Amino acid sequence: MEDLDQFRLQVRAWLAANCPASQRQPMKTDDQYWGGRRGTFPSADAQLWFERMRDKGWTAPEWPTQYGGGGLSPQQARVLKEEMKSLHARTPLYGIGLWMLGPAVLEYGNEAQKQQHIRAIVNGESRWCQGYSEPGAGSDLASLQCKAEDMGDHFLVNGSKIWTTAADKCDWIFCLVRTDPHVKKQEGISFLLIDMDDPGVTTTPIALISGESEFCQTFFDNVKVPKENLVGELNKGWSVAKALLVHERKLMAEIGSESPRQVMQPNMAAREYLEFENGKIADATLRNALVEYDMLMQAVGLTHFRAFEEKAHGVRSAASMVMKYIGTEAEKTKSELLLAIMGSRGVGWEGEGKGFTSQEIDTLRLWAMSKALTIAGGSSEIQLNLIAQKVLELPQP
């Protein structure tokens, strides 16, 4: 514990000395740095901050130092996170490589794959997207059809993937592909890494209800993929996928507390948009909705912390299993609450400064995007299925 306190003081001092003042300001979406061959820094300070963090290995604090990570223990990483938060230090590098692929490669990849990909992710040199869902394989992920045929010295990939985040800006995609069509659907799937620059890979953006197009459909037309890009064993990709989904769900569960965007908090919005009488919100219905939300979020925060503590103590519990469901539903609740609090100022679509502030428009766009949270990464209904099956051990039909 004393060591941890010591570590905290060191981290605090280092952050204070190294985080540029501009990188302690609330950030907008286009202030984020996602790395990759096509990545550009939003500012010189962002680059400086990223490079300093990268050199410490703190873009991936818990990864092994031999691959460029920070080598911190979970407790130390938590301290770093807390100290960054209290300084309002921006996250220097975002990426699906950091959040999802990296942990999977560290667990299932071979040495060559770790050497090639982990350091590139830490250094922000490669940007990744996920190729799981297909137009015909959403919640029923295991029914995927995109196939990889064994051609002796390589795989030949044909098919398409949907909801590939920012695929048009990515360098690599990790895919679930069918390598054996003749066995039970979960047993004929492999986990493959594909270079987006390979001939035959194309992407088309998908326009969403939020007005944004952060997702693409990605097509594979006779794409040759080297054999060494297979992660884990042939036809054992489902285990890798499941492990990786755990990381995705953890990430989505924490979206409320860890959101990279500058989002209005409902209790702050209440002060701006609602009438108060004798120190209380005059509208009893909205006051009730707000207090329910604030209570929920305190409970959610405590449960994240409990899940962390339990893991550190080696205690088995269901807390982490329910957090994707709880966290994403809470995030939708928050968006609806913000709209209710803002009233007609909450439904502005565009035209910053013309009737609506940019923050008001952002809030509405985020509200639209929040609808995807309980669908992506295993819908709320899938989460409830999993809780019923894995935690409650209810009989399966």
Place this chain on the structure above:
Amino acid sequence: MALVLNEEQRLLQDTARDFLAKHAPVAALRQLRDAHDTVGYDPQLWQQMAEMGWASIILPEAYGGLEFGFLGLGVVLEESGRTLTASPLFASAVVGASAVLLGGSEAQKQALLPAIAGGTLTLSLALEETQHHNPTYISTTAKIQGENFILSGSKFFVLDGHSADSLVVVARTGGTERSSAGLTLLLVDRNSEGLNCQRTVMADSRNAANIKFHNVVVPAENVLGAVNQGWAILEPVLDRGRVAIAAEMMGCALEAFDRTVAYLKTREQFGVRIGTFQALQHRAAHIQAEIELCRSVVLQALSTVDDAPHQLPPLASLAKARLNELVKLVTNEAVQMHGGIGVTDELEIGFFLKRARVAMQIFGDTGFHKDRYATLCGY
């Protein structure tokens, strides 16, 4: 702050679970109910519980206590919530003991706490005067007359009021109506002249009373804390009570839910076990999620009493409000998922349903605590 139980606390939990399952299962409550038992709990059982140290968990060693903290108390309360055990544990060993501990003079602590710890003295808090918890709505008056106070007024929903040896009465000695200023806590012997106690029979078959005070003479030395300053003691005592009852409600919810999930795994309809139906699976899974949130809240609230009591008010309200909602949801679903047998007196699920409704009223319903939490948040 600890959100994970340590080895000692887990051991205490195992001991409590084994003991209560053996000596005080739900069947014991049914027996007390059907026998119209005048005390409403088993004094011998209470002595055994006291011998195991349960009446003294939160008390300092100097007064014969275990000094095991609220986190330790919480595991015993949770287990007693699973078995719906009727005992003075909450009213006396938590609420009464806290009032003396936080408000009593050294002499009062010396005189009362070891007896509470030993289970030989039981206390009860006489607070409520309306049908909704409202701790500053006090019309009961205590007027000074020479060396004594003269106490007059009526109290409702006094938990264990008919069986406790002494009452901690919240009375108005000053201030305006409904203000927290001018309240005074008085220790009143239950055999005092002018005290009329009517036991109430409630849905949960547990114990409470309505008590009238008509010019009851209370010696001035029986004041707990300072005259007119009772709120400074009462509020933290109530918060400790809220956290403690939340821990008991956690046990009530867990047991009702465990029994329901077990039923879903065995009951067959349409040729299959009903637990295979997604309509039931999703509702059960949602309850599991709510349970996880509530468990964190209760653990945090309990350890806040031990480690950072000045931060208690919002956490106590959070815990009571969320546990109110949890036990309501779980017990309703438990009855519904059991189907027809769920509404029979033969099945014990109904006892959980009824206990939940009474517990929801103790020291603040959901509306009370949402309002308090919002006020503490500044809106």
